[in-house]
Amino acid sequence: MGFLFLLFAADPTGIQGALESSDSATIKYVATGQTVVLTANDCKEFAKLIEFQGEPRLAPGLPWTREIYEFRIGDLRVVLFSEVNVLFEDKLAVLRDSRLWDAIRKHIPPGGPKIVQIHDCVGRGVAVSGEFVIVGEPSRLSLFRHENDKLVHIESHQHDKLHDSLVVVAHNGFIYVASHWGDAIVVYELREGRLSERNVYEGFKQPCGLAFSSDHKHLYVVSFERGVDAFAVDQDGGLTHIQTVNHEKMELPTAIAVHPQGKAVYVVTHRNALVTFERSRKGELTFATAEVDENVSGFIKPRDRGLMFASAIAAANDTLYIAGLSGRISLWKTDSAEPVFVDMCKARTSLDGQVQFNNCALGKNGYLWLASGKGSLIWFEQSKDGLLKQTGQMAGMETARAIARGDGYLYVVGDKLWVIKE
Numbered sequence: 001m002g003f004l005f006l007l008f009a010a011d012p013t014g015i016q017g018a019l020e021s022s023d024s025a026t027i028k029y030v031a032t033g034q035t036v037v038l039t040a041n042d043c044k045e046f047a048k049l050i051e052f053q054g055e056p057r058l059a060p061g062l063p064w065t066r067e068i069y070e071f072r073i074g075d076l077r078v079v080l081f082s083e084v085n086v087l088f089e090d091k092l093a094v095l096r097d098s099r100l101w102d103a104i105r106k107h108i109p110p111g112g113p114k115i116v117q118i119h120d121c122v123g124r125g126v127a128v129s130g131e132f133v134i135v136g137e138p139s140r141l142s143l144f145r146h147e148n149d150k151l152v153h154i155e156s157h158q159h160d161k162l163h164d165s166l167v168v169v170a171h172n173g174f175i176y177v178a179s180h181w182g183d184a185i186v187v188y189e190l191r192e193g194r195l196s197e198r199n200v201y202e203g204f205k206q207p208c209g210l211a212f213s214s215d216h217k218h219l220y221v222v223s224f225e226r227g228v229d230a231f232a233v234d235q236d237g238g239l240t241h242i243q244t245v246n247h248e249k250m251e252l253p254t255a256i257a258v259h260p261q262g263k264a265v266y267v268v269t270h271r272n273a274l275v276t277f278e279r280s281r282k283g284e285l286t287f288a289t290a291e292v293d294e295n296v297s298g299f300i301k302p303r304d305r306g307l308m309f310a311s312a313i314a315a316a317n318d319t320l321y322i323a324g325l326s327g328r329i330s331l332w333k334t335d336s337a338e339p340v341f342v343d344m345c346k347a348r349t350s351l352d353g354q355v356q357f358n359n360c361a362l363g364k365n366g367y368l369w370l371a372s373g374k375g376s377l378i379w380f381e382q383s384k385d386g387l388l389k390q391t392g393q394m395a396g397m398e399t400a401r402a403i404a405r406g407d408g409y410l411y412v413v414g415d416k417l418w419v420i421k422e
């Protein structure tokens with residue numbers, strides 16, 4: 001680690017005085033949320049190690065990209081991060097002495113998510129099946145495998161139905177690929193490390209989302225101009241159509257999720273709606289409710305629940321996570337038939353323009369991971385009081401389109417394929 005930058009408003013040397021006179025302080029490692037309490041002796045040790053070098057001239061960049069530690073000394077909050085290309089309006093103090101960094105690491109060892117590989121693979125959808133990673137690219141499907149902690153390309157399959165905007169899901173050795181512009185679902189079998197085509201199902205009119213029931217006996221496909229198609233899934237990966245359902249509020253759907261206990265199916269739309277269907281044991285759907293955030297001339301009314309231009313959804317236990325316009329993340333409880341809005345927060349980012357999340361995944365430690373088309377991976381956690389809190393952000397992933405989670409790894413696809421270790 002070369003330099004640490006200390007964000008501190010007004011006189012940066014005030015941090016030394018606060019540490020020297022404090023009986024205790026806390027320091028948190030941002031990536032994991034791990035927090036330790038510093039004693040009075042710890043505070044005095046840290047104060048002695050701070051050496052300021054004045055205010056550097058720094059170029060514009062992403063100030064939250066390399067956030068590392070957060071100090072809290074009474075009401076004082078100080079953020080430490082390691083990033084040369086940054087800009088803040090507040091004054092900065094540069095900590096050039098690595099002894100402070102070494103002292104911090106004794107209390108909380110560094111860790112957190114790290115990019116471990118980058119592949120030249122233009123991806124639109126991604127799924128994980130055991131040791132294999134499947135990436136939907138324009139006009140083809142590519143297979144990768146983990147070998148000695150490295151992701152190795154195995155093969156790629158061209159298909160005239162696999163056009164741009166692909167959604168990929170996997171289960172029990174079968175891969176289901178929804179082609180938005182191909183109006184089809186293409187099914188592959190993954191056996192002995194190779195892919196082979198099994199079936200093609202057509203007539204969907206721009207499919208944009210796939211979701212299995214928790215028992216994987218049913219697959220639900222949402223399409224722009226058709227609604228939701230329910231299918232029974234047989235042991236050979238084949239699909240038998242059960243029904244098609246739609247609703248007037250389900251205009252321009254973007255994503256679909258199934259309740260973990262299988263009691264409901266949820267669809268979010270670009271028209272600011274969350275549509276809920278009750279689900280029977282046979283997989284059949286019945287319309288239940290439609291929650292809509294109305295807007296006038298592009299502006300949301302005071303009742304903003306994060307549904308405007310909703311683009312991604314994830315379900316865990318009795319909770320829905322919905323990502324929408326400008327980095328909004330909303331949390332809904334689903335322990336009753338009608339989803340109930342609980343909380344909303346906005347992603348903290350310095351990225352220019354509006355942040356639109358393209359996909360999300362649930363990871364270990366209760367993290368919610370979101371891939372942003374503006375080139376970043378942002379993660380949240382649900383605090384003990386049930387509210388959402390952003391934990392970190394990682395930039396450098398241009399046009400991130402989709403994300404999937406494997407055993408200890410995250411896979412983000414866009415202009416590249418990024419392999420991230422949790």
